[in-house]
Amino acid sequence: MSRDITLQALRLFIDVATQGSFSDVARRRGLPTSSVSRHINALETRLGHKLLVRNTRAVRLTDAGTRYVHEVREILAALDIASDAVRGNATKPQGRLHINAPVAFGRHHIAPHLAEFQHRFPGIEVDLTLTDAFIDPISEGADVVIRIGTLRDSSLVSRKLAAQRYVAVSAASYLEQHGAPPTPDALADHNCLVYKGANGEMPWLFRKGNEPFRPYRVKGSLRSNDADSLITAARQGQGIILFPTWLLHEHIRQKHLLPILTDWQAEAYTINDAIHLLFPENRMRSPKVTVFLDFLSEATGKPPYWDRLALS
Incomplete structure (x- = not known):
């Protein structure tokens, strides 16, 4: 051969x-x-x-x-x-770009931007894999991995795309029937639809100003490990939900869900929660990776476009 x-x-x-x-x-x-x-x-x-x-x-x-x-x-x-x-691809990047992202974030904030990205860089073929499991980009052959939450110690290079922020929302029909809670303490009297994952029920934390976040007791008629199911129930007027702004911003834009408790800052975890781009160090020299990192940062903006709507 x-x-x-x-x-x-x-x-x-x-x-x-x-x-x-x-x-x-x-x-x-x-x-x-x-x-x-x-x-x-x-x-x-x-x-x-x-x-x-x-x-x-x-x-x-x-x-x-x-x-x-x-x-x-x-x-x-x-x-x-x-x-x-050697080919000078810094000006005309080309080749196959392997991207790995969480399922929901990839659907909402990676896939919708790929048409514009590939219009700008027609020589780049994208291989997008969506999975919520953390992968090792070196062993899996990924050029860029997008992950949300606290980063593990690793040899990977990381670039922060955006902080992850949370917002409590409900449908107008729910608010018309039950009224909006004036403070986080009042959530105890409302039907709160709670995300329950592998680590148990997601806590609901709020603070005002520079005070420390503190948890508030919530209860409701529906718990699920599927965010979309809870969002659907909230849109139908069943109760209040708390999720990241990147997951809810389109529902807010269309006014299917309305932000509540907007004088308080919401959170779900006390740890530093952010959206990061991860990649092996040698990928920093790859033009196709460099232009994608710059493009995604530009498309997201500072603050990210999903925060500008949801937290305004």
């Missing part, structure tokens, strides 16, 4: 390892499935090890393949960065 074919085989191997499907990779690459299989078979023959186990339902990595995929990803990333520099 020539070196050129070996390089193509490496890229196809990474794609199959990521997608878990020969046919999906072949379709995206515009190749026959038999061609993808042939390249990877030749790679395995050259290495003297099976890298992938194929069966009728799935493709998975062998132990050797798992070790190999991590190394190959970093090598190909470094090669792409070096090639970009």
